[in-house]
Amino acid sequence: GAMEATVIRRIAALRACVMPGHRGLSGRPSHRVPLTLPGREGVSSSGARVLEWMGKKASIRQDMFLLGPPGPELRRLAFRFCELAGREVEYIALTRDSSEPELKQRREIVGGSMVFVDQPPVRAAVYGRVLVLEGVEKAERNTLPLLNNLLENREMALEDGRFLVAPARYDALIADGASDEELRSRGLIRVHPDFLVVAIGLPSATFGGNPLDPPLRSRFQACSLRQLPLTERVDALRALAPGHDHATAQLADVADSLRLLAALKPTAAGGGQRGWGGVPWFPESVLAPLARTLAELGPEGAPAAMLIHRALPWSLLGEQAAAAVEGALRHLGLPAEKVPKKNGSKSGIKSGVITSTPLRLAAVSPCALPDGGVAVQLKWVGGKAPSLSNVPAGSLTPALGRWVPRAHELPLDAQEAALAELLQVHAMGSDVCLVGGKGSGKSRVARELSRVLGLPSATIHCYKDMSSRDLLQRRSTDARGDTVWEDSPLVSAARHGWLAILDGAHRLPNGLLAAALGPL
Numbered sequence: 132g133a134m135e136a137t138v139i140r141r142i143a144a145l146r147a148c149v150m151p152g153h154r155g156l157s158g159r160p161s162h163r164v165p166l167t168l169p170g171r172e173g174v175s176s177s178g179a180r181v182l183e184w185m186g187k188k189a190s191i192r193q194d195m196f197l198l199g200p201p202g203p204e205l206r207r208l209a210f211r212f213c214e215l216a217g218r219e220v221e222y223i224a225l226t227r228d229s230s231e232p233e234l235k236q237r238r239e240i241v242g243g244s245m246v247f248v249d250q251p252p253v254r255a256a257v258y259g260r261v262l263v264l265e266g267v268e269k270a271e272r273n274t275l276p277l278l279n280n281l282l283e284n285r286e287m288a289l290e291d292g293r294f295l296v297a298p299a300r301y302d303a304l305i306a307d308g309a310s311d312e313e314l315r316s317r318g319l320i321r322v323h324p325d326f327l328v329v330a331i332g333l334p335s336a337t338f339g340g341n342p343l344d345p346p347l348r349s350r351f352q353a354c355s356l357r358q359l360p361l362t363e364r365v366d367a368l369r370a371l372a373p374g375h376d377h378a379t380a381q382l383a384d385v386a387d388s389l390r391l392l393a394a395l396k397p398t399a400a401g402g403g404q405r406g407w408g409g410v411p412w413f414p415e416s417v418l419a420p421l422a423r424t425l426a427e428l429g430p431e432g433a434p435a436a437m438l439i440h441r442a443l444p445w446s447l448l449g450e451q452a453a454a455a456v457e458g459a460l461r462h463l464g465l466p467a468e469k470v471p472k473k474n475g476s477k478s479g480i481k482s483g484v485i486t487s488t489p490l491r492l493a494a495v496s497p498c499a500l501p502d503g504g505v506a507v508q509l510k511w512v513g514g515k516a517p518s519l520s521n522v523p524a525g526s527l528t529p530a531l532g533r534w535v536p537r538a539h540e541l542p543l544d545a546q547e548a549a550l551a552e553l554l555q556v557h558a559m560g561s562d563v564c565l566v567g568g569k570g571s572g573k574s575r576v577a578r579e580l581s582r583v584l585g586l587p588s589a590t591i592h593c594y595k596d597m598s599s600r601d602l603l604q605r606r607s608t609d610a611r612g613d614t615v616w617e618d619s620p621l622v623s624a625a626r627h628g629w630l631a632i633l634d635g636a637h638r639l640p641n642g643l644l645a646a647a648l649g650p651l
Contacts, residue, residue, distance in 0.1 A: 163219035163260065165210035175367070177357045178208050184354045185212045185329070194282055194328040196267075199356035201338065202416040203649060205331045208356075209263050218327070219260040221251035224646040225270040228598040234277050236290045240614045247291035252278060256285070256295055259323030265649070267332035268340025269642045275347055278328075282350040285322045293318040337394070338412065361387065364415070371419060372426035379425065381435045381463060382418055388459040389413040389443060409452040410445070417442040420559045428555070432490050432516025436465040440486040441552065447566060487548045488555070490516055492534045495583055507531070507584065509554055522558045525586030525628060534583065546572045546579075553580050564636065577632050586630040589620035593635040599647035625651060 174182060181197065185208075188195050197205045213220050223233070232238070236247040255262035267275065281287040285297035296304075296314075301321040304314060314321075330351060335342045359367075361383060368379035392410040421438040440446065445456035491512040498508045498520055507529050509519040549565065553576065556563040567573045581588045591602065604616045624631035636644065 163221070164217060165214045165220055167211060167214055174208075174211065175359055176363060177359050178204065178211075181205075181208050181354055181356055182212055182215070185209075186216070188352050189216065189327060192324070192327065193352050194330070194350055196330045196332065196351035196353040197356065198332060198334055198353055200414060201333060201412060201645075202414040204416060205356060206263070206265055206649065209261075209329045209331060212329075213261050213263075218325075219258070220263055221255040221260050222263045222650065223251050223265070224599065224649060225264060225266040225274070226599050226643055226646045227269055227271055227640065228600075229270050229274050231274070231277055234274070235287070238290075240608070240612060243612060247289070249289075252281065253287070253289065253295070255328075256281060256287070256322045256326045257320060259325035261327045261329055263329050263331065265331040266642065266646050267330050267343065268335050268338070269646065270341065272341050272344065276344060279347050279350070281322075282328060282347070285326065293320050295320050295322050298322055298324045358415070364418075368418060368422045371422035375425050375430065378430050378435050379422055381465065382421060382425075382438065384463050385435070385439050385460060385465070386413050386415065386418060388463065389439075389456065392455055392459065409449045410455060411443065411448075413443050420556075420561045423559050424555055427519060427558070428490070428516040432511070433488070433555075434465075436460055437486060437488055439465075441556070444486075444566060446486055487545075488552050490551045490555075491547050492551055492554065492583070494533045495529055495531050497529070497531060505529075505585070509558070511551075519555070519558045522554070522584070524584045525581075525630070527585035527587060529585035530583050543572060546576050549576045550579050550583070554583065557584070574634075577630070581630050584630075587627070588630040588632055589624040590632045590634055591620050593633055593638050595638050595640075597639055597643070599643055602643070602647045621648075 185195060189212075197209065199205045210220065212218075223229075233250055234252050236249055236253065239246055239248050249257070252262055254260065278287075281295065285295070286300075287295040289295065296319050298321055301314065301319065304319075305311065328351075332343075333340055334355075364386075365380055365383045368383060369376055372379050389410065390413050393412045421442060424433045424438060425435075427433075439460070443456070445453050448456070492509060493512040494510045496508045496510065498506050500506045500521055500523075505524045505526070506521045507524045509522055511518070549567075549572075553563055553565065557580070565573050565576060577588070580586070601619070603619055603622055605619060607615055607617050609615050618626070621631050621633070623629070633644075
């Protein structure tokens with residue numbers, strides 16, 4: 132709207148007074164300036180308010196702290212601001228495993244000798260970039276104080292003997308007669324005046340986490356991302372699913388009801404993102420892919436209750452939480468279905484809210500993308516919903532023709548439903564978490580997804596003590612003994628367009644997946 136356009140013009144005007152801008156110190160266009168993906172250029176009214184606030188703080192060179200609920204919105208706003216202002220970015224996703232070498236310097240072996248390699252905070256300070264620290268609430272309390280002096284005085288002692296000096300003090304030494312070469316020979320490095328820090332975190336009182344120490348908290352100016360008005364959220368969903376006004380309004384109402392349940396009574400122990408009855412927080416960012424699914428398949432192929440269950444599988448929660456969610460859905464008029472009662476209860480059937488897709492895969496046919504990429508068209512049994520076209524496929528040959536399960540594998544209805552849902556989620560460009568008990572066929576469904584789409588797969592076996600770096604890269608040595616970083620199967624899958632299967636993701640520490648894979 133008009134507010135968004137005004138904010139973007141104001142922030143774009145900052146390009147004249149910030150460095151290094153869209154061009155790096157070498158004068159060439161910098162790859163460190165973020166670029167917004169096509170289709171995500173828009174900014175909500177709440178996001179526009181945050182961007183305008185960030186522009187004001189950047190103009191007076193104040194470090195910022197962005198607070199908000201779980202989701203990618205705050206990170207997108209930070210990158211969007213840097214894109215509009217032409218600022219280069221250094222990014223760190225903090226976890227409980229973050230340590231001093233990741234915030235200052237890391238030892239590496241190059242040419243048979245040990246060298247210190249600057250990490251993102253140091254590079255951002257030297258070259259005048261924006262340092263984005265995401266997940267501040269996850270870091271241990273003795274980790275972030277390492278940056279306290281850099282935030283307050285723009286000074287830091289480095290492991291290789293160098294010392295970062297505030298620009299005003301460095302310029303005063305130059306004015307007193309010292310030369311730049313002399314100061315550098317003494318190990319004094321000038322911090323760039325355009326160095327800026329943008330921290331992103333969750334309110335620890337609501338979502339759990341480690342609170343900031345008061346001295347560190349005082350270094351930031353804070354801004355909270357407000358929830359959008361209901362009318363604006365409904366309008367955004369209707370724009371994604373035109374012609375389905377009633378269903379999109381239901382999605383927005385249900386999201387509000389679930390967030391209310393999650394916020395009613397926070398647990399006494401402050402244990403994570405659960406509120407009344409153990410209902411987790413329902414993030415706003417999941418509604419857009421649900422609305423796109425509704426637009427493609429219609430209310431018959433994508434019932435509103437099924438879409439909500441896809442984003443928040445309440446049937447896996449405790450009995451009290453599941454009953455609370457189903458009660459809220461029924462109150463809002465979502466349709467119900469007859470389902471068998473759980474084991475241990477009286478025989479018969481009960482009325483439950485629809486939780487699974489009514490569609491089953493019938494056939495796969497080839498189709499061409501405008502850019503020449505490989506894609507397929509998915510058709511459903513009985514024509515219960517429109518076919519999904521332009522579904523991205525892999526480098527292998529997809530299973531074209533009528534879909535028939537492998538001869539040695541007995542298909543179950545639950546597995547066929549899971550496969551149909553995975554295909555729908557993939558068609559909308561989203562990632563998916565497949566949840567089920569031991570022996571329920573999760574691996575079989577993942578293999579069938581790979582076969583249907585012709586996607587090569589890479590499996591990453593997760594374990595309890597895994598760190599975020601283990602998910603992305605591992606340290607090794609080459610033939611000369613120098614240290615090198617080798618991509619993990621997950622990174623290789625991202626680079627080559629494979630299907631990445633995180634087997635046993637439930638074993639990972641809380642928050643690790645968000646830290647490691649959030650930007651990806």
